[in-house]
Amino acid sequence: MRRSLQYKRTDDPIDDDANDTIHVVNAQGHADEEAQLLRTEELEFEDNELLARGLQTRPRPRGLWGFLCGPEPPRVQAIRPYFPALQRSPIKLLEARRLNKPISLIIVLLLWFLIFTWFLAAQLPIRNDDNDSVLNLDCVDTLWRRKNECGVNGIDCRPFSNQSFAFRCPAKCSDVKLLNPHFVGPLEVNYRPLVIGTGQYRGDSFICGSAIHAGILNDRKGGCGRVSLLGDHDNFASTKHHGIESIAFDSYFPLSFAIAFDDSFRCSSDPRSALLPVSLLFTAALAIFTTSPKIFFPIFVLIFAHVSFASDPPSASYRNITVLPDHLSMFAKRLLPALFVALVVYSTTVKRTLSGLTAQFDKALFWLGGFWIGALSNYTFDWIPLSRLTAHDLKQQPGAELALAIIILILVVIIAGQVYHFRLEGRLLRYLGLYGLFIFGIIVCLVIPGVNLRIHHYILALLLLPGTSLQTRPSLLYQGILLGLFVNGIARWDFDSILQTSDAIRADARLDSVIPKLLVPTININDGGLVVAFKYGAHPTGVDGISVLVNDVERDRAFYDDGLDGAWSNFEWTRPVDTTGPNEYFRWAYHAVFLTAAALAPSLVPRQELSGKMCPAIPVCPRWDACVATATNGARFQMKCLTDFNGQVIESAQATHFVDCADACSHYPGCLAFNMKDGFCYLIGSNTGSARTATVVNAGVQIKAATHSDPIHGSTTCSAGFDCPDNDGCLYATNDKKFYAHCNYDYYGGDLAIRGTDNLTACTDICATYAGCVVVTWMNGMCYLKGPNTNLVYNTLVDSAYMMSSG
Numbered sequence: 001m002r003r004s005l006q007y008k009r010t011d012d013p014i015d016d017d018a019n020d021t022i023h024v025v026n027a028q029g030h031a032d033e034e035a036q037l038l039r040t041e042e043l044e045f046e047d048n049e050l051l052a053r054g055l056q057t058r059p060r061p062r063g064l065w066g067f068l069c070g071p072e073p074p075r076v077q078a079i080r081p082y083f084p085a086l087q088r089s090p091i092k093l094l095e096a097r098r099l100n101k102p103i104s105l106i107i108v109l110l111l112w113f114l115i116f117t118w119f120l121a122a123q124l125p126i127r128n129d130d131n132d133s134v135l136n137l138d139c140v141d142t143l144w145r146r147k148n149e150c151g152v153n154g155i156d157c158r159p160f161s162n163q164s165f166a167f168r169c170p171a172k173c174s175d176v177k178l179l180n181p182h183f184v185g186p187l188e189v190n191y192r193p194l195v196i197g198t199g200q201y202r203g204d205s206f207i208c209g210s211a212i213h214a215g216i217l218n219d220r221k222g223g224c225g226r227v228s229l230l231g232d233h234d235n236f237a238s239t240k241h242h243g244i245e246s247i248a249f250d251s252y253f254p255l256s257f258a259i260a261f262d263d264s265f266r267c268s269s270d271p272r273s274a275l276l277p278v279s280l281l282f283t284a285a286l287a288i289f290t291t292s293p294k295i296f297f298p299i300f301v302l303i304f305a306h307v308s309f310a311s312d313p314p315s316a317s318y319r320n321i322t323v324l325p326d327h328l329s330m331f332a333k334r335l336l337p338a339l340f341v342a343l344v345v346y347s348t349t350v351k352r353t354l355s356g357l358t359a360q361f362d363k364a365l366f367w368l369g370g371f372w373i374g375a376l377s378n379y380t381f382d383w384i385p386l387s388r389l390t391a392h393d394l395k396q397q398p399g400a401e402l403a404l405a406i407i408i409l410i411l412v413v414i415i416a417g418q419v420y421h422f423r424l425e426g427r428l429l430r431y432l433g434l435y436g437l438f439i440f441g442i443i444v445c446l447v448i449p450g451v452n453l454r455i456h457h458y459i460l461a462l463l464l465l466p467g468t469s470l471q472t473r474p475s476l477l478y479q480g481i482l483l484g485l486f487v488n489g490i491a492r493w494d495f496d497s498i499l500q501t502s503d504a505i506r507a508d509a510r511l512d513s514v515i516p517k518l519l520v521p522t523i524n525i526n527d528g529g530l531v532v533a534f535k536y537g538a539h540p541t542g543v544d545g546i547s548v549l550v551n552d553v554e555r556d557r558a559f560y561d562d563g564l565d566g567a568w569s570n571f572e573w574t575r576p577v578d579t580t581g582p583n584e585y586f587r588w589a590y591h592a593v594f595l596t597a598a599a600l601a602p603s604l605v606p607r608q609e610l611s612g613k614m615c616p617a618i619p620v621c622p623r624w625d626a627c628v629a630t631a632t633n634g635a636r637f638q639m640k641c642l643t644d645f646n647g648q649v650i651e652s653a654q655a656t657h658f659v660d661c662a663d664a665c666s667h668y669p670g671c672l673a674f675n676m677k678d679g680f681c682y683l684i685g686s687n688t689g690s691a692r693t694a695t696v697v698n699a700g701v702q703i704k705a706a707t708h709s710d711p712i713h714g715s716t717t718c719s720a721g722f723d724c725p726d727n728d729g730c731l732y733a734t735n736d737k738k739f740y741a742h743c744n745y746d747y748y749g750g751d752l753a754i755r756g757t758d759n760l761t762a763c764t765d766i767c768a769t770y771a772g773c774v775v776v777t778w779m780n781g782m783c784y785l786k787g788p789n790t791n792l793v794y795n796t797l798v799d800s801a802y803m804m805s806s807g
Contacts, residue, residue: 067423074426078471081359090289090360105290109298112282119275120309122268125321126168129264133321134166134224137207139173141318142194143229144204144255148547148554153254157203160255161231166262169208170313171222171270172378174243176209179387181396183552185249185585186618186656187679188696191387191397195246197236199782203255204552211259213244215754224267230256234582237779237797238654238679240748248656248679248797251551251582272310279306280372287364293346293354299368300342300487303375304335307491312378314492330494338490341462345483349469353479357471366476374484377457378492388505389455417474418467431466438463451499458489459498516546516588534571549587583618615639619658621698629659629700632725634707635666640691640699645673647689653681653794654746658700663744664794666706673701681794713740714804721761724799731804732761735768738804739776746798747775747790757783764801774803 061069081087094100126134143157144150150157174193181190184202193209196202201210207227211217216225219242233256238248283299308314308331316326357363373380385399386407394400422428445453461482468479522533536546545559548571556571575584615627621641630636639658650671653664661681665671671683676698688701711729718730724743732739741760752773757763760776763783767773775786777800 068429068432070423070426070428072426075424077421077425079357079359079362079473079476081362084358087360087362088358091291091358094289105286105298108282108285109302112278112302115278116275116305116309119271119278120324122271123322123324126265126267128166128262132166134168134265134267135319135321136316136323137167137169137319138315139170139176139206139208140194140315141207142204143207143227143257144202146204148549150554152554152557154553157255159229160203161229164226164228166224166226166265167207167211168224168267169211169217169222171218171220171272173206173208173217173222174212174219175378175382176206179393183587184247185251185551185583187247187249189247189678191385192247192678193244195244196249197233197256197780198239198241198246199780200230200233200236200256200258201246202233202236202249202253203257204253205257207257207259209244210246210257213239213241213246214259215242215751216259216261218269219243221273222270224262224265225259226262228258228260230258232256235780235797238656238795239746239777239779239798240793241751241784248654250656251584253551254553275306275310279303279310283368283372284364287368288360291358291360293351293357296346296350296354297339297342299371300339300483301335303371303484304338304487304491305331307375307488308334311376312488312492314494331491334490334494337495338487341486345462345465345486349465349479350483352469353471353475355471362473363476366473367480370477370480371484371487372480374461374481375487377485377488389460414474414478415467418470418478421470421472421475422467425470434466445499448499451501452505454496454498454500454505456489456493456496456498458486458493458495461486461489529574529576532573532575534573536571546588551585552587615658617657617659628703629662631659631663631666631706633663633666633710634704635662635702636704637662637665637700638703640701642694642697643699644675644692644694644697645684645688645690645699645701646692647673647684647687649675649682650685651683651794653683654679654798655681655794655796657796658698660796662700663796665700665702667710667794671702673699675699713742721759722764722799722801724760732764732801734765737768739764739767739801740804742800742802744794744796744798745800746779746793746795747777747786747800747802748793750775750786750788750790752785752787755783755785756781760799760801767801767803776801 091100094104123136128134144154145157154160176193177191178189178194179191181188182194183189184196193213194204194206195209195213196205197210199214201214208217211223211225212219217223232252232254234250234252236247236249236253236256238246240246279302283302286295286299286302309327313323313327314330316323320326354363354367384407385397385403387393387397387400389404394404419428422431442453465479465482465486468475468482516536521535524531524533545557547554548556550573555573558571573584573586613624613627615624615629619627619629619639621639624639625641627639628636629639637658651668653661653668653674655661655664655676656679658676661674661676664681665674665683668683670685672686673684673688675682675684677696691699713729714731716727716730718727718732718741722730722732722741724741728741728743730741732741753770755763755766757766757778758781760778763776763778763785766783767776767785770785772787773785774788775790777784777786777798779798
């Protein structure tokens, strides 16, 4: 049975706002568990009617309105600390030593500032032995600029070779991914790092991501290296190293680069790892050793500075020698308006939650802990597949819609709990009115023509923060997380507008513009080689020009005002009459048009002549649906365009061509079908499942078993060295050790060291003398020495060798 309540004033100060509080006590003078603290200093939407009527109870309305009004008298929520003596001990310690003075806070903040700036000194400019400045790169910086900004033939991105420079990258670049579809030859890639190649990378690859993939940088600490421009290169291989899976490209590109260590200068690590415990320690001390809710402001500034300079700093100017001036400028620009918002949030929400709270460790654990969880959202929430809350992004990002549905479900549960406690305090109706205004404002934004509503996470935090103005442990956690999300959003991205045009949201995504009309090309052979002539049809209204990209490089521009009299001119492309030359990929405007192998490489034919519809070297869907390809062991596979088998995946392989996926499946025991997507083959066993219609997945199914088995490893010897794939499985002896060739396979993981060699044989010779090396993988001049902890992945661009077991 609940005890009767009476109200009385108390003069026992809890904090600097204690004189603005009323305590609810029972007849014996003990605070009631559910009604301890009733605030009198609130904004207009707070419920002060009880105090205004002299704390008189009122008749409770009946029906739904009475239910929404809550109990009478209101049951104000307050946290009763566990182990109250322990939780009050930090405050008593300061009082006993007379340290509860403003000067103590100033000394603590000054000490934090000195330590913080000392760690940031690692970002000052550095020079190498040649007195050249080391350039700072952002995680998305490339040598080849995006959106065709390099001009025709890449003229604005020269030089392509004979240049090098030292660079420094921040930490956590492996998590930076493409957020819009990006074409790499025949592939459309998205939501992955743009790293193309292995050892030698395509010019439009992320430099920092490539350095991590090459093993030059540590993703957790960042670091330095040297980029060397190597000019034209073809056949960029795909491998997975150090957490990044690179993208394959089977043709040429005018700019490539390699990355190596640079020992000519001392490179400091990214300070974020060292600064995190420092900032955590000082903010925890402020939360534990103070009771005033105004401590919110120094904690807010400390965490804002940590995000701005350490954990998630904004992008700096391109190729600068130090990021500090840019970061200081943006910090000052964003902090002042953020503090104004913080003042409003404090007055309406934080002050009510923290006033009178004596559970110091609860405050540090739930409120401050939640604050850090939100502020470090680029770490804590990065695993959630949600990048931007727009309809376009939700549809194109895998798992985004499901993740959003789960988040909404969690929010519904949380909101239900908060609504219950607001009702107990008699404030539910006022807050329902407040959120009604929020919803009305959102609806108004949705109907404004010409712009799109974009709810940034800092906006979401501001919308939900009023619903946490309760003194309960869950509210402490929710409020802390939302404050952290606000800080992270502003410190990293600034006050981005909630109303944006379609162009601003699209950024570098496809425009979905009208597709150019192409007539059937003509192919001729003359003394200069093979000439392909493309004729364009009449252009649509409103179009002024057309751009032609070959292998993702702009090669020609034509404009209607060039005197073409209503029709576009021809575009001619010449290439050598070479039966083994690389494929070439053409794109007009923003639409990918891939010619079949017969158009530009007539010598590329199926591996074996078969009756019926034969797959070319690179079959294009849906034109080549149901074509047949033959693997090297005689197995035959039929192509199923826009099909996804939902059977159990038993293994994966790296390959970009249908016949190579078929080869991988034919050599894997039990594989009867496969799905192809983004340069990977997903091998499926005997239970292929149902064939589902897909938009970006093609499949293959076995229609004839292999006619001959793979060679038994060790059945032949190759004393002069390996020559893949001709002597696959042969035995090679070097330095009293024996190795088997394993052509077209990559032993992923277990990397010990990387060396540059001319061939697989030389790579194996090094392994025979390298301690712990039992496997080698060789690709494009790069030799990867590996230990025993590896995974076998089929890859037609890679050859390997493994040591014969001593047993």
